[in-house]
Amino acid sequence: MFICVYPWLIAFPNFFGQVLATPAALDYIRQHSAHRFNNIPARANPEENMPQNFTLQVNGASRNVNVEPDTPLLYILRNDLELSGPRFGCGLSQCGACTVLIEGRPTRSCVTPLSAVGARNVTTLEGLGSKDRLHPLQKAFIEEQAAQCGYCTNGMIMAAKALLDKTLKPTDAQIKKALAANLCRCGTHNRIVRAVQRAAKGAA
Numbered sequence: 001m002f003i004c005v006y007p008w009l010i011a012f013p014n015f016f017g018q019v020l021a022t023p024a025a026l027d028y029i030r031q032h033s034a035h036r037f038n039n040i041p042a043r044a045n046p047e048e049n050m051p052q053n054f055t056l057q058v059n060g061a062s063r064n065v066n067v068e069p070d071t072p073l074l075y076i077l078r079n080d081l082e083l084s085g086p087r088f089g090c091g092l093s094q095c096g097a098c099t100v101l102i103e104g105r106p107t108r109s110c111v112t113p114l115s116a117v118g119a120r121n122v123t124t125l126e127g128l129g130s131k132d133r134l135h136p137l138q139k140a141f142i143e144e145q146a147a148q149c150g151y152c153t154n155g156m157i158m159a160a161k162a163l164l165d166k167t168l169k170p171t172d173a174q175i176k177k178a179l180a181a182n183l184c185r186c187g188t189h190n191r192i193v194r195a196v197q198r199a200a201k202g203a204a
């Protein structure tokens with residue numbers, strides 16, 4: 001019998017209109033594959049997972065936490081460091097709402113255990129700009145009204161940041177490709193592409 005435990009998630013279209021997996025497939029991803037998306041180790045066994053001290057480099061500052069090594073980075077950012085830019089969407093590396101940059105690379109923080117981060121630099125949405133000094137992408141998203149509910153916006157902006165860091169003047173196709181794995185249930189895709197183009201052109 002088909003039981004949909006993530007109806008909102010399955011309803012999310014991405015830029016290519018892809019439909020997500022069945023609950024059984026999602027469960028398989030959780031158990032066997034999620035860690036592979038970010039080249040991170042599989043879950044530690046309970047004996048190896050006692051709380052430890054970790055020093056993280058987040059948005060240019062050193063932050064200390066005492067947690068279990070397999071705690072998802074997303075939980076640390078939101079609950080311990082009070083950085084609420086990255087969002088919890090699916091928790092399964094499927095939607096992109098939790099995206100942060102690790103050494104400039106878009107990374108799903110919901111499936112990245114803290115022990116896999118090490119001394120690498122983590123950048124969250126808060127690290128791009130502030131309320132008084134917006135990053136060009138943040139400004140462009142506002143100018144283009146590229147959010148409806150806004151739940152996907154963190155992931156879209158972080159993925160776009162990684163793209164623009166490598167490609168100064170991307171084509172629409174390059175933007176769509178870079179953001180294809182980030183899901184938006186509200187259908188703001190065209191506005192998002194326009195916002196990224198606006199930021200790229202420095203028109204924001």
Ligand code: FES
Nearest residue numbers: 089090091096110
């Ligand atoms: S919360 Fe959906 S990919 Fe991380």
Ligand code: FES
Nearest residue numbers: 148152184185186
């Ligand atoms: S999910 Fe609502 S604006 Fe993208």
